[in-house]
Amino acid sequence: MTFRIRFFLVCMIVLVMFLLHNSFFLWNLDGYVPLLFGFMPFAYSYYVGYAILAVLAMKLISDLAWPDPPEEITSQFGDKESSKQ
C-alpha cells in the first residue's frame, strides 16, 4: 500500500473521530439512558469510551503512516550548534 493510500486511511480515521465527537443525534440517549450500568452518566461515560478509542486510533495511525526516519536520514542529524539557531 502506498503512503498516499495509507494517509488517506488516516484522514478517514480523523473524520470518523470528528463525527463521533459531533454526534448530536446520540444526545437523546442522555435522557433515555441517563445512567450507563446504573451509575455512570451517559454524557460522561461516552467520553471515557472516546478516550480509549482515541488511544486505539493513534495506535492505528502510528502503525499505518508514521514511519521512523531511515538510517540515511538519521545519519544526517548532527550537531546543530553551528546550524540555523
Next chain:
Amino acid sequence: MINLVGIGLLVIYFFILIAIGFYGGRIARKTREDYFMAGRGLGSIAVFMALFASNITAFTIIGHAGFAYETGYGAYGYVIGWSIFITPFTYYLVGYRSWLLGKRYGFATQPQVFGGIFKSKLVSLLFLVFLLYYTLPYLVVSIIGGGLAFTTVTEGMVPYWLSALVIIGISLVYTIPAGLRGTVWTDIFQGTLFLVVAVMLLSAVARALGGFSEITAEIVRDNPAMLQRGLSEELAPINWFSYSFINSIAVIVFPQIYTRILAARSSLNLKQVSMYYPLALAVIFGVSTLMGVWGSVAVPGLEGQEADNIVPMLIHQFLTPTWMVLGLVVVLAIVKSSIDSQLLAVSHLVTVDFLPRFKRLSSMQAVFWGRILLVIFAGIAFYVALIQPGAILSIAGFAFSGFSVMLPVMIGALYWPRANKYGATAALIVPAVMLHLWYLDVLPRWTTFGFMPVFPSFVLAILVLIVVSYLTPAPPPEQREKTFGLFERVFQ
C-alpha cells in the same frame, strides 16, 4: 486554616522544585542547544510530561470545574472531547514533520521552521510577532488565575500580589539555571503530582459526599438537567462544533508545546506520547468535571464567577485542612508548570529569532540573553497581572482562537509543495485581522453565520493560503526539495 502538616508539605514541594533547578543548572552545558532544547535528547516520559504539564493550566481545575458546575456532565465533551483525540493527532500531523526538519536543519522554533520552509524573513517575523502577541497575555492570565487560586485556597492569608510573586519567583528559580531541562524535570515531578493528588482529592470528596453512586443518584433526583447536553444553551450544537476549532487544535501552535516536540530524542518518543496522551487528558479533565457537577448539588446556588471556586469550596467544606493544602499543591503544580514553559518559550523566541536580527550571538551569549529575558518577561508579566489592563485580558480571551487560525499555514507548509511565502503571509495576516474585528465587535456577529469567530477565520485562512499561493509564483524547486525531498525519503 492551614496547619503545620500543610506548611510542611508546601515547604517540601518548594524545596524539591528549587533542588531540581539547582541540580539541573549544575549539569547543564552552557550552550544554546542544551539550554533551550535540552540537547534534543528528551525521552518518552520527559516529552510526555513536558507536553502534558505545559498543556494543563489553572483553567482545568478552576474554570472548567466552574463550567461543569453550570452546564453538567456535557462540559466534559464540550471542552476536552475533541482535544482527547485531535491534540495528540496534531503531534503526528504537524509535530513529527517539524521534528524531522528540526533534526535535519537545526530549527528550534516556528519562526525558524516556517521561515525556513518558505525561505522568507517576513513569514518568520509574522510567526514571531503573533506567537508573542498571543502567548504573553495568555501568560498573564495564567498568573492571574494561579494567584487568585492561591489566595482563595489560603483563605486570603496570602494576598493576591504575594501569591503571584511566589508563583513567578519559584518558577524563575529553577528555570533560569537549568533552562528547558529544568522545566522538563519539574514538569515530570509536578505533572505526576497533580495527576495523582487530583485523583486522590476526587476520591476523598466522593467519600465525604456519600460515595460515587450516591452523589450521582442525588444529581439524577435533584438536578437531572446536568445529565442532558441538549438542555444546555451554552452547549448548543453550533457552539459545540465551533469549539472544536479553539483549544484542541491550538495546542500544537503554542510555542512552548512546539519546541518541546522538537526536543524529543526520537520518532519513537513522539509515537508513544501521542498514543497515551488521550488518557492523561481524559483523567485530569474527568476529575474536574466530576468535581464541578458534584458541587452543583453539594454547594448549590453559586452563580457566575463564584462557581469557578467550586473545587476549593468542596475541599474547604468537606475535607480536612491537610487536603486543602494538597489541593493548593495541585493548583500550584498546574499553574507553575504552564507558566515556566511559557516564560521559557517567549525568552527562547526573542533570543533566537529576534536578537540575531541585530547582532550575531554566540551560543553562550544566547544563554546569557535567554536568562536576562526570562527575568524581564517575568517582571512585565507580574506587573501586568497586578494592574490587569482590560486590553490585555481581552486579547487573552481570544488567544486560543488566534493560535488556531495559524494552524492552516503550518499544515500547508508541511504538506503542500505549492504553498508559497505570499500565501503564507496573507493567510497569517487576514484571519488574525478578521478575528480581531469579530472579537472586538467591529463587525456584527451575524457575519459569522452563528458560528464562533474562530471557525470562519480558520476557513478563511485555508482559502487565503490556497488562492494567494495559486495567484503568485510557485516556490523554486530547490527550495521545495529541501523540505519535501526529506519527507519523500521518510514517508514511503
